[in-house]
Amino acid sequence: MDPNESWRHLFENWPETIPKAGIVVTRFQESIVFVDFLISSGIVLLEREQPDGAGARKVMLPYAEIAAVKITNILDLARFQVMGFQTPY
DSSP: OOHHHHHHHHHHTOOTTSOSOEEEEETTOOEEEESEEEEOSSEEEEEOSSOOTTOOOEEEEEGGGEEEEEOOSOOOGGGGGGGTOOOOO
């Protein structure tokens, strides 16, 4: 699967049992802390609790620019199985 499609799939299928919060790391090594998001076919709209240095609270980011998603909430790994993750065989 194309990495862009993987990120889109992740955000499109984010389960209600996992808070919509974390940190997106971009390919430019920028870390974007988010507390909510909306999706479209090619872009994710991230909402920040605190504005960045330019005063922006919303960031529109193409899926292709996402390098990583960090989860800041303390959750057991088993809770991520609903997102398609599984234990190795």
